[in-house]
Amino acid sequence: MFDHNADHSEIREAVAKLCRNFPGSYWRQLDRDMAYPTEFVQALTKAGWLAALIPEEYGGAGLPLSAGAAILEEIHRSGGNAGACHAQMYTMGTLLRHGSEEQKSTYLPGIADGSLRLQAFGVTEPTSGTDTGALKTTAFREGDDYVVNGQKIWTSRAEHSDLMILLARTTPLEEGMKQTAGLSVFLVDMRAAIGNGLTIRPIRTMMNHATTEVFFDDLRIPADSLIGEEGKGFRYILSGMNAERILIAAECIGDAKWLIEKAVDYAGERTVFGRAIGQNQGIQFPIARAYANMRAAELMVRDALRLYEMGENPGAEANMAKLLAADASNEAANACIQTFGGFGFAEEYDVERKFRETRLYQVAPISTNLILSYLAQHVLDLPRSY
Numbered sequence: 001m002f003d004h005n006a007d008h009s010e011i012r013e014a015v016a017k018l019c020r021n022f023p024g025s026y027w028r029q030l031d032r033d034m035a036y037p038t039e040f041v042q043a044l045t046k047a048g049w050l051a052a053l054i055p056e057e058y059g060g061a062g063l064p065l066s067a068g069a070a071i072l073e074e075i076h077r078s079g080g081n082a083g084a085c086h087a088q089m090y091t092m093g094t095l096l097r098h099g100s101e102e103q104k105s106t107y108l109p110g111i112a113d114g115s116l117r118l119q120a121f122g123v124t125e126p127t128s129g130t131d132t133g134a135l136k137t138t139a140f141r142e143g144d145d146y147v148v149n150g151q152k153i154w155t156s157r158a159e160h161s162d163l164m165i166l167l168a169r170t171t172p173l174e175e176g177m178k179q180t181a182g183l184s185v186f187l188v189d190m191r192a193a194i195g196n197g198l199t200i201r202p203i204r205t206m207m208n209h210a211t212t213e214v215f216f217d218d219l220r221i222p223a224d225s226l227i228g229e230e231g232k233g234f235r236y237i238l239s240g241m242n243a244e245r246i247l248i249a250a251e252c253i254g255d256a257k258w259l260i261e262k263a264v265d266y267a268g269e270r271t272v273f274g275r276a277i278g279q280n281q282g283i284q285f286p287i288a289r290a291y292a293n294m295r296a297a298e299l300m301v302r303d304a305l306r307l308y309e310m311g312e313n314p315g316a317e318a319n320m321a322k323l324l325a326a327d328a329s330n331e332a333a334n335a336c337i338q339t340f341g342g343f344g345f346a347e348e349y350d351v352e353r354k355f356r357e358t359r360l361y362q363v364a365p366i367s368t369n370l371i372l373s374y375l376a377q378h379v380l381d382l383p384r385s386y
């Protein structure tokens with residue numbers, strides 16, 4: 001139904017084939033148990049898909065961002081969920097762009113072959129939320145170490161990762177100092193840290209996302225865990241956000257396609273009052289509108305990818321792609337559950353699971369409101385609202 005000159009068609013076909021080994025029943029069982037899709041992540045790693053964006057010199061495939069987007073979209077389009085492992089694709093970029101040659105050659109080959117997992121990204125904190133500059137976790141230098149204290153929340157996949165990208169304050173905030181100054185990025189080896197100042201506590205959520213809160217209590221990490229220069233961490237994290245937003249948008253497009261396809265099939269099969277429910281415009285129109293909005297969002301994702309791959313910094317397009325794609329998948333989820341009627345709420349159709357899963361993207365990794373603020377302020381030159 002959706003082959004509109006799709007780019008990276010060979011990659012898409014190969015990923016779709018792999019995903020056929022992980023049908024709805026697989027994801028449903030994990031959802032029920034709130035369990036991590038270990039076998040799925042291993043299969044993706046073995047096939048090299050999680051290393052798609054790592055340069056060849058470090059053992060990856062050296063593919064462009066659009067290939068990463070195609071991989072993630074196909075996972076979601078198959079009814080699966082890449083949330084268990086997508087972070088590796090974009091957090092790796094922080095290390096790649098700002099890490100030293102030694103850090104890159106130490107870690108990237110292991111990440112590429114799957115022997116090291118870089119899935120955890122510790123930015124959000126309970127008290128600061130979206131206001132990243134107000135974060136309170138500190139990492140102060142003491143001899144050959146940094147000593148980390150504080151708390152992160154929503155650190156997804158921390159229990160299934162060997163390494164964490166951590167944003168912490170290295171210079172105390174003083175009057176007149178810009179809030180986002182004095183923050184630094186670290187690559188924390190969690191294998192050594194757990195039980196020695198790092199504690200992870202899982203958070204149960206409305207969908208199966210392996211998210212956690214993480215506590216740092218005098219955790220000592222070697223000084224060479226610092227990525228790039230001290231005090232430039234906020235800028236380093238920002239520099240990866242366009243890629244992250246575009247990749248998440250691609251997942252939303254995949255969700256929307258899966259949901260629309262399910263709705264169309266069911267609308268054609270389900271007979272009520274002696275005719276297929278899909279004959280009624282009340283059923284057709286919401287699905288048709290969701291389809292149109294998905295296609296429009298897909299164009300924005302492609303435009304953002306095109307600009308990104310030209311070496312530009314497509315902040316507006318990456319944000320709009322994420323906004324429109326998250327809206328499209330949310331709308332498709334609503335249309336799909338409505339089309340299924342009561343059966344939409346039954347676990348066995350996977351519709352209610354996808355409905356819950358795709359709802360997340362209105363809030364994370366950046367909420368819709370904050371994207372609108374970005375567009376208002378940075379694209380339309382309206383006054384800053386916060």
Ligand SMILES: Cc1cc2nc3c(=O)[nH]c(=O)nc-3n(C[C@H](O)[C@H](O)[C@H](O)COP(=O)(O)OP(=O)(O)OC[C@H]3O[C@@H](n4cnc5c(N)ncnc54)[C@H](O)[C@@H]3O)c2cc1C
Nearest residue numbers: 121122123124129130154155156209364365366367369386
């Ligand atoms: C399942 C899940 C996984 C996540 N994974 C990670 C992860 O791996 N790593 C990580 O660092 N973070 C992660 N996050 C955190 C996520 O990025 C944040 O939840 C998100 O950025 C919103 O922050 P908040 O929850 O603190 O909301 P808040 O900042 O408290 O905001 C609450 C609401 O107020 C709105 N709001 C706030 N300020 C304004 C304003 N000025 N104007 C208009 N509206 C405003 C927000 O849009 C939001 O709707 C995850 C979150 C979830 C739920």
